[in-house]
Amino acid sequence: MKYGIFFFLVIIVCSCNKEKTTRVPVNAELKKNFNYDVGSYWVYRDSLTGDIDSLFVVNNEQSGSDFRGTYTDYCRITLRLKQQRKDSSDRLYFWLRQNEMSIQWDNPLIRYTTTYVIYYYPVEVPKIAGGIKYIRLLPSMIVSGKVFEDVLQLNADIDSVEKGFNALYDRIYINTGYGILKMRLDHPQVNLLKDYEVQRWNIKIRD
Numbered sequence: 001m002k003y004g005i006f007f008f009l010v011i012i013v014c015s016c017n018k019e020k021t022t023r024v025p026v027n028a029e030l031k032k033n034f035n036y037d038v039g040s041y042w043v044y045r046d047s048l049t050g051d052i053d054s055l056f057v058v059n060n061e062q063s064g065s066d067f068r069g070t071y072t073d074y075c076r077i078t079l080r081l082k083q084q085r086k087d088s089s090d091r092l093y094f095w096l097r098q099n100e101m102s103i104q105w106d107n108p109l110i111r112y113t114t115t116y117v118i119y120y121y122p123v124e125v126p127k128i129a130g131g132i133k134y135i136r137l138l139p140s141m142i143v144s145g146k147v148f149e150d151v152l153q154l155n156a157d158i159d160s161v162e163k164g165f166n167a168l169y170d171r172i173y174i175n176t177g178y179g180i181l182k183m184r185l186d187h188p189q190v191n192l193l194k195d196y197e198v199q200r201w202n203i204k205i206r207d
Contacts, residue, residue, distance in 0.1 A: 021070070022069060023064075023071045024073065025073050027099040030099055034077070034094060034179075035077065036204065038204075039204045040056065040057040041056035041202055042054065044196035045199050047196075047197055048194070048195045055082075056080060056082070057077055057078065057079050057204075059077070060075065060077050060206050073097075074097045075096040075206075076095055078093055092104065103172070135153065135155070137150065141173060141182075143173070143181045143197050143198060144198060144199055150175065152173070154171070154174070169186040170185055171186075178201065180198070182195075182198065184196075
């Protein structure tokens, strides 16, 4: 009899815990625009040297995190920039949560990695843009002779002396539907200066 009561109580407790769990999905329209799948790539031309380079998706992780009864779905898209320099291979991570996209820049040369919200859906600049980030929305922008509307400009500046990093003065331009249109990478302490403009792309969206 005792075992029967115990088993009954376990079922009740488990049922209560299930009812308290809230799932928060990624915004469907956000996924439709930014949930890049493996096989997606962008080809860039360096306007300073004429060199051709590429950014491609190497992984797409669909998972979530559980915190105090709330399970929040997320997508983490890993992109790699294959630079002409053999000693440099930058990585970018797009994080999609609820209705926001964060971007994480990871460069082994400058020993710098951070994550910050750059995009809310629908297109909106984050209300607070403190720390190392400065974001603004451009009504339109011409890249490689093509006009793109609603382009987000991210300025990422790091003080190399104060932070202990190599200098970083990057400008990244992102557009809904086309991804990263332009990247100006300026890392003077490692003699890296690139001004990439997108030439063509192949985008695959994961459901």
